[in-house]
Amino acid sequence: MAQITLDHVTRRFENGTEAVKDVDLRIDDGEFMILVGPSGCGKSTLLRMIVGLEDVTEGTVRIDDEDVTTRAPRDRNLAMVFQNYALYPHLTVRQNIEFPLKLKKTPKAEMRERVEKAASLLELDELLDRKPAQLSGGQRQRVAMGRALVREPAAFLMDEPLSNLDAKLRVQMRGEIADLQDRLHTTTVYVTHDQTEALTLGDRVAVLRKGVLQQVAPPKELYLHPANLFVAGFIGSPAMNFFPASVSDGRVQLPMAQYDLPESLRSLNLSERDVIAGIRPEHFEDVGVMREGDDREGAKFEARVDRLEWLGSELFAHFDVEKQGARSGSGLADVADELQDAGVRAEHEALTVARIDPASDIAEGNEATFWLDTSRIHYFDADSGENLVSRDDDVDLGAAGRKAEPAVSGS
Secondary structure, three states, X not given: OOOEEEEEEEEEOOOOOEEEEEEEEEEOOOOEXXXXXXXXXXXXXXXXHHHOOOOOOEEEXXXXXXXXXXXXXXXXXXXXXXXXXXXXXXXXXXXXXXXXXXXXXXXXXXXXXXXXXXXXXXXXXXXXXXXXXXXXHHHHHHHHHHHHHOOOOOEEEEEOOOOOXXXXXXXXXXXXXXXXHHHHOOEEEEEEOOHHHHHHHOOEEEEEEOOEEEEEEOHHHHHHOOOEHHHHHHOOOOOOEEEEEEEEOOEEEOOOOXXXXXXXXXXXXXXOEEEEXXXXXXXXXXXXXXXXXXXXXXXXXXXXXXXXXXXXXXXXXXXXXXXXXXXXXXXHHHHHOOOHHHOOXXXXXXXXXXXXXXXXXXXXXXXXXXXXXXXXXXXXXXXXXXXXXXXXXXXXXXOOOOOOOOOOOOO
C-alpha cells in the first residue's frame, strides 16, 4: 500500500491546451479515491500521469515520500486496470493472470500460489483453463483485475473499468470491487463519469471540471455541501434544480414562492443581492400526501404537472416554473452546457423535477400543490457560482428530514 501525492500537477500539450491544471491532491494509504467529472475534464489524463503513461509538464508526483515524476511506469509498482480489459485472446485465464509475473521471472511455485489466491478472491477458480472468448463481460473484467492483483502493487489505478458492462453487471461488479477493497485495503484511484459508482464506491470523491479540481470530499459531504454550482449540478440524479432568487429584509423570493430565510442563515451576507437557489428533487413534496398538521418549515406553491415518471418506489413530477424576476447571473450560464449530460436543464429548459411520494395521486396536465422544504435550499453566488453557505454556517442538511441521503438512480 502507498500514499500518492500530486503537488501542483499540470499537463500541457504542445498546442498549449491544459488538460490538467495545477492539481493538488493527496490519496491516503489504503484509500479508495474516485476521480469523477464529465468527458474531457482531465480525469483519465490525471490517472495516466500517476502511472507514468502521460508526462507531467509541471509539478510533482510522489508515491509515499519518493518522487516518481520522471520514472517509467514499470518502476512505480502500480497496477492499471483499463476499460477494454486488454486480455490476450490466445491465452487462458491462468496465463493472462500470470503474464506480469512471467515478465518479472517470478519462481513457478510463487507464481502458482499468487494466481490461485487471486482467482479465489475473484471467484475465477473454475475458469482458469478457459479462453477470454468463453467468458462473460463481468468475468473478463475480473480476469483483468486478477492480473493486476497478482503483482501485489502499491496501488491500483482503474480507468472506467465497468463502462463496457450492461447495467445489471455494473451493479454486480460494483459490489465485487467494494468487497475486494474491504478485504485488501489497497490504495485505489478509480476514474469514472458515473456518479452512482462515485457515490457508492469512494471513500472520497474528487470532482474535476476542465482540468481543475473543484472539490474533494466524502460522498455524503459532496452531496450535502457542494462547493459550487458545478459540483451541485453534477452530483445527484435527477440533477439539482436551479432558480434565480433574491433576498431582501430576511425574505427569499423564488419564481414560484417566497419564504423567510432560515434563522441560522440570517447572519450571512445574503441580503440585497441576487443569488441562485439550488433545490434537490427530493426536497419537494405533494401536499396531498403530507400528514395533517405537519409543521415542518417550508413554502407551498401551485404548478401544472407536465409529466410524471413512476418507478415503483419513486415518483418524479416535472412541472414548469417561470424563471423570471431575479437575475440568474453568469455563474449558471457558464456551467449549464457542461452539465447537460448530467441531466441539468439549461435555463431555457424550464422544467423542474420533484421526487415525491409514489402514493401521490396527482395527474399529468392537472394543477397540483407542492410543498418545498426551505431549510434544505442551497444558495450560490449569481456570478462566481460559489456556494454562499459554508459547512460551518450551514443548517444541518443531513439531519432529521425526509430523504436526507444522496439520491442517485440508474447504474
